[in-house]
Amino acid sequence: MALLEVDRLVVEFPGRRGTLRALDEISFSIEPGEVLGVVGESGAGKSLTGAAIIGLLEPPGRVASGQIRLEGTRIDRFTDAQMRPIRGRRIGAIFQDPLTTLDPLVSVGKQLVETMQTHLKLSDRDARARAVGWLEQVGIPAAAERVGAYPHQFSGGMRQRVVIALALCAEPKLVIADEPTTALDVSIQAQIIALLRRLTTDHGTSVMLVTHDMGVIAETADRVAVMYAGRIAEIGPVRDVVLHPSHPYTEGLMGSIPQLEHRVERLRQIDGAMPRLTAIPPGCAFNPRCGRVLERCRVDRPDLLARGTTLAACWNMVPMDDVT
Amino acid sequence: MFSFILSRILQAIPVLLAVGFISFAMFAFVGDPVTIMLGQDYTEAQRAALVSQLGLDQPFFVQYAKFVVEAVQGNFGISYRLARPVGALIAERLPATVELALTAAVLALAIGLPLGVYTGIRRNSALSRLIMVFSLLGVSLPTFLIGILLILVFAVQLGVLPSFGRGDVVQLGHWSTGFLTASGRRALVLPAITLGLFQMTLIMRLVRSEMLEVLRSDYIKFARARGLTPRAINFGHALGNTLVPVITIVGLQLGGLIAFSIVTETVFQWPGMGLLLVQSIGVADIPVMSAYLLLIAVVFVGINLCVDLLYFAVDPRLRANR
Numbered sequence: 001m002a003l004l005e006v007d008r009l010v011v012e013f014p015g016r017r018g019t020l021r022a023l024d025e026i027s028f029s030i031e032p033g034e035v036l037g038v039v040g041e042s043g044a045g046k047s048l049t050g051a052a053i054i055g056l057l058e059p060p061g062r063v064a065s066g067q068i069r070l071e072g073t074r075i076d077r078f079t080d081a082q083m084r085p086i087r088g089r090r091i092g093a094i095f096q097d098p099l100t101t102l103d104p105l106v107s108v109g110k111q112l113v114e115t116m117q118t119h120l121k122l123s124d125r126d127a128r129a130r131a132v133g134w135l136e137q138v139g140i141p142a143a144a145e146r147v148g149a150y151p152h153q154f155s156g157g158m159r160q161r162v163v164i165a166l167a168l169c170a171e172p173k174l175v176i177a178d179e180p181t182t183a184l185d186v187s188i189q190a191q192i193i194a195l196l197r198r199l200t201t202d203h204g205t206s207v208m209l210v211t212h213d214m215g216v217i218a219e220t221a222d223r224v225a226v227m228y229a230g231r232i233a234e235i236g237p238v239r240d241v242v243l244h245p246s247h248p249y250t251e252g253l254m255g256s257i258p259q260l261e262h263r264v265e266r267l268r269q270i271d272g273a274m275p276r277l278t279a280i281p282p283g284c285a286f287n288p289r290c291g292r293v294l295e296r297c298r299v300d301r302p303d304l305l306a307r308g309t310t311l312a313a314c315w316n317m318v319p320m321d322d323v324t
Numbered sequence: 325m326f327s328f329i330l331s332r333i334l335q336a337i338p339v340l341l342a343v344g345f346i347s348f349a350m351f352a353f354v355g356d357p358v359t360i361m362l363g364q365d366y367t368e369a370q371r372a373a374l375v376s377q378l379g380l381d382q383p384f385f386v387q388y389a390k391f392v393v394e395a396v397q398g399n400f401g402i403s404y405r406l407a408r409p410v411g412a413l414i415a416e417r418l419p420a421t422v423e424l425a426l427t428a429a430v431l432a433l434a435i436g437l438p439l440g441v442y443t444g445i446r447r448n449s450a451l452s453r454l455i456m457v458f459s460l461l462g463v464s465l466p467t468f469l470i471g472i473l474l475i476l477v478f479a480v481q482l483g484v485l486p487s488f489g490r491g492d493v494v495q496l497g498h499w500s501t502g503f504l505t506a507s508g509r510r511a512l513v514l515p516a517i518t519l520g521l522f523q524m525t526l527i528m529r530l531v532r533s534e535m536l537e538v539l540r541s542d543y544i545k546f547a548r549a550r551g552l553t554p555r556a557i558n559f560g561h562a563l564g565n566t567l568v569p570v571i572t573i574v575g576l577q578l579g580g581l582i583a584f585s586i587v588t589e590t591v592f593q594w595p596g597m598g599l600l601l602v603q604s605i606g607v608a609d610i611p612v613m614s615a616y617l618l619l620i621a622v623v624f625v626g627i628n629l630c631v632d633l634l635y636f637a638v639d640p641r642l643r644a645n646r
Contacts, residue, residue, distance in 0.1 A: 054549055088551030095549075100542035104641060105564045114560065115550045150640040166550060 001072055002029035003206050004053070004174055009066035009076070011045075011052050020277045022048055024230045025066065027304070030174065035200070035207040037221030037238065039214060039253070041274050044227040046210045050176040052076075053208075054091050055083040071173075089119040092167035092205075094177040094196075098159035098184070102151035108135070108162045109147035112169055119170040134165040138195060157188035161195065168199060174206045181216065189213075193220055214257050218242050226250045229274055229285040236310030244320055246312035248292045284313065292316045325636075329629065336625040340618065344395065347617035348388050348610075357404045357608045378404070395618065401611035405604060410611045414597060414619065419500045420490055421589070421596030425581040427512055428520030432581075433574070436524040440531025444566075445558055447536060455528075462525030471518040471591035478514060486511045488593040519588040523577050530573055534566040541565070568639055575631035576624075583620040 011023035023045045030036045038046045051057050053068055055078060068076040075086060087093070095101040103111060112131035116122055122130065128147070135143035138161040140154075151159055160180060167175050177196060181189035197220050200207050209221060217224050218238060225235040226247065234247040245251040255268035272289040275281060281288055287297040294316050304311040358374050375381050379390065394401060400410035439459075443452040479487035491507035493500040502508025538544060539562055547557045586598035593599065597616060604612040635642050 056545065056548055084551050084553065086551070087549055093546070093549035095542060095546055097542060101546040103543045103547065103561045103565070105568075105639060106561065107640075114552065114556060118550070118552055118556070152641045163546070166546075170551070 003032045003034075003071060004030040004208075005067070005069040006049070006053070007067040007069070009049075009052060009068060010064040011048055011057065011061055012064040013061045015060070017278075021064075021280075022061065022230050022277055023052065024280075026227070026230075026232045027066075028225050028232060028235055030206050030208060032173070033201075033204050033206055034223065035197070035209055035221045037217035037224040038208060038210045038227060039212055039217055039224060040227035040233075041212065043274060043277075045230040046212075046227055047178050048230075049227075050093070050178050050208060050210055053176060054087050054093055055080070056087075085119070088115055088167075088172065089170045090172050090174065092170070092172035092175040094160075094163055094167045094175060094180045096179040096182050098156055098163050101163050102159060102166075104151055107148050107150050108154070109149075111162075111166060112147075115166055116169050130169070134169050135162070137199060138162065138165045156184055157192065160184060160188075160192050164192070164196060164199065168203065168205065171203065172205065174208065175200060176208045176210070178210045179212070180209075181211070181213070189216070196220075214242070214253065226253065229280055230277065231285055231313060232304065233286065233314075234310060234312040235304070236308075236312075240308065240310050244310075244318075246307050246310050246317040247286075247314045248290045248316075248318055249286045250312075251318050252289075284315070292318070329633075332629050332632065336622075336629075339625060340621050341392070343621035344392060344614065344618050345388060347614050348391055349384075357610060360607045361404055391614065395615070400615035400618075403604070403609055403612050405607045405609045405612075410615045413600065413612065414615060415498065416500075417595060417597045417600045420502070420594060421582060421585055421598060423502060424512065424515055424519060424588070424594060424596060425578075425585055427516040428523065428581055428585075429578045431516055431520040432523035432527055432578075436527030437531055439524075440528040441535060441558070441563060441566075443528070444532040444535025444539065444562075447532075456532075459525040459528055462521050463529065465521075467518060467522060467587045468591050470521055471514070471588055474514045474518055475591070485514050487514070490595055515588050515592040515594050518591065519581060519585055523581060526577060527570070527574055531566060531570055534569055535562060538562045538565045564638060568635070571631055571634050571638065575627050575634075579624045579627040582623050 006029065007027050008025045009023055009027070010021065010025055013020040013022055026045070026049065028036065038049065040046050048057070048061070051061075052063055055075070057063070063076045066076070067074055070086065070090060075083065078086070102108065109128065109131045112134055113124070113127040116127045116130060117124075120127075132143050132147050135147060140146055140158060140161060146153075151162070154162060164180075167177075175196075180196065181192050184192060193216055196207065196209075199205070207220075209217070211217060221238050223236060224238050224241050226233045226241065226249065228249050234241060234245065234250045236246075241250060242254060245254055249270070252268070252270040256270065258267055270289055275285060275288070281298070283299050283301055284290070284293075284297045287293045290297065296315050300315070302313045302315050304313050305317075307317060358371060358378070358380065362371060362374065379387060382390075391401070398411055400414075402408065403410050403413055406413060439455055443455050446452050475487045478485045486507070489511055490502050491509070491511035492505040493502050493508055494504045502512055544557060544562055547561050552560070584598075585594075585596060586602055588594065589596045589598035590602055597619075600612065601616050603609075604616075
């Protein structure tokens, strides 16, 4: 059984000028131990998907329909009190900016201890020992001395390591990492990703890795979901999606990545911009920008259609041989 | 830590000198105490004698220098109006004001802080909205009006609490306290509410808005994502971060309670320093006014020092830099 199943999930923001549909019937699943990459432009709904799964949508956002199942149990209708034992304990979260995710007034050791003691039955002494252990695991030097240190005494990269320790310390089955390296120096990004990959492999934790860095996805993820305007455009094994994109949007996304091997005068770009949630065109949301658009694309919204190991929401997929 | 306190005290010395100078300079040019003291009929010789007796014929800076030298020794001169040493006068009035301000401060904090936290956490509940509406009254009604309304209701119409004075006091050494007698405590109720109401609503609104700000922060979201209980989130993480900015303002406000209890003391004829000041201003009693302002400056310097020390206790980011 899949660890997490998201089934036709719809997230809406009711407002004065009508309801905005921020996530429109997205479906995917994550298997135990699997790393699912989620890519897309800003505003495509990547982070929102993560927030919906841990039940921390900002009001007035709400799950309007669809289901989220964790190990077969529906959690999308859970109250806050019902979600609490799940957050941290079964689904961990890593946020984008490590400079703001840690409480500046509480020592990192205490933040670890309180997280573990909330979810696991641990004596103060055991929790403290484990806190030191976690700091060691995430590569904080002199962990035993640093356990009483405060967040401002760590660098950005070190703080993200602490955040990773906090996300994993109650031993969740799934970690949602929301752009964990975006706020970090490029030189540190690879280290953090490698650390996350190593720890989740060691502990058998699944990861939902939200990012807009295709390089990170290609290196770390087992499967990847490409999101566009609140919908999933394409989802499949990383190799297939990267090397043989089926959706024209994915193809455009891959074409816009600079490559060292062959120099090009100008990077290819996708003309136009992603539509705002108030103005999503009928049919396929990508149709105004698509080079392969058909009449049908303007009226009929494509469901996820299978091609080989990949699923793509497209009526006119990129042919296999037509890939650069 | 000790060197920090010492440096703060050293820094306070120029501040106090400046305050002393300004207050002394201001009062040297307001009104003529001699005319008031002599009454309507006096000869020129009487006037000259009094002027030289008070030292008012000397140059301004000489007067100021004398004032400072005397003040450092705890001697603030003789009140023109009451012909008694100012130090003794203020020492007599100090307990009344301190007890009033302290009660008002405790009241303001003990009610304002929890209400602020409550309205911050439950910001959409009906009770929160009700509290917010009432708090508007508290911040917008002037102190004297609140005092008069309270007197009207509780002293005049219901007749349950006294409308003026301090009630019976007990002498503890040099300190006269109203806390120990029933009538003293009863007399304290209305003035303390009057004085504390504005501070209470201010603290409450301040705590509430800081709390709302903090609850939106990333580390609170992350604390939720870690599955912490609402109790741990609100009191373990949100409250502490709320207090950092609140401490500054509350500290200054509480200093203001002592300094500006003048209105309340006047309304309730409370025999404290504020009332003494008002009476002294009426007759241009310069030594009393100068000494009062200096004392208030000392109070503010002291409170600022306490605020800085509290910061160290609350915020580790400051501790690390020492």
